[in-house]
Amino acid sequence: MREIVGAHNLNRQVSEALREAIHTGELRPGELYSVSRLAERMGVSRTPVREALLGLVDTGLVRVERNRGFRVVRRDPRHIAEVFHLRLLLEVPATRLAARHPAPDLLDALRGELAEMRRAADDRDEARFMRHDRAFHDLILASGGNALLTSTVAGLRDTITTVGASTVDQTRSLTDIAAEHAPILDALAAGDETAAASAMRHHVAHTGELLLAQAAAENDAPVSPADTALIREGPHQATILPI
Structure with missing residues (x-):
């Protein structure tokens, strides 16, 4: 997953990086990911990662699993x-x-x-x-x-x-x-x-x-x-x- 460089449009950068990782299969369908783990991989704080993932929930790309993290949804x-x-x-x-x-x-x-x-x-x-x-x-x-x-x-x-x-x-x-x-x-x-x-x-x-x-x-x-x-x-x- 590409590391985020600079704070300009940080939320957008994080969202695009996550979407790209799902798109390419780097984040695998069916796998569970924690906010902290993803934030560490991208070199950013947890807040923009959490907000980006919640936005991806609305698109159907991921779903929330309470107290566990976010799971990439398998395609239908x-x-x-x-x-x-x-x-x-x-x-x-x-x-x-x-x-x-x-x-x-x-x-x-x-x-x-x-x-x-x-x-x-x-x-x-x-x-x-x-x-x-x-x-x-x-x-x-x-x-x-x-x-x-x-x-x-x-x-x-x-x-x-x-x-x-x-x-x-x-x-x-x-x-x-x-x-x-x-x-x-x-x-x-x-x-x-x-x-x-x-x-x-x-x-x-x-x-x-x-x-x-x-x-x-x-x-x-x-x-x-x-x-x-x-x-x-x-x-x-x-x-x-x-x-």
């Missing part, structure tokens, strides 16, 4: 499956629609975001990478002119990010993730609706299945066939939604 595989099922229902047809008449400025913007993702991957800067990853998806969604669609998918992504679920450096690298976006862009540039929808479906479903497997492992249980089916049996033909 079913919740992950349901989120990615919804993402597939929304993003796959939106990508097919975007490929129908891809505007040159959309393609230029997507190329820029993918280039930035690759640079961030080379720098191993996950936070910067994820900003451009999100922007790539948002551009495709927004191209249909439906702001509610874009914000809905953003909310679905946030529910996964909030609970600290990530595949980065656990089952794939940032470079691997960037590579999954290239076929989406290529198909959009070619105006190939079927290939674009298929590439988006592969990317989103692959992410969902990896996170599902990680969550199941955290819970010391096999992946539920029903949860896997919810992701795998998403929209294969990608019917166009009215956007």
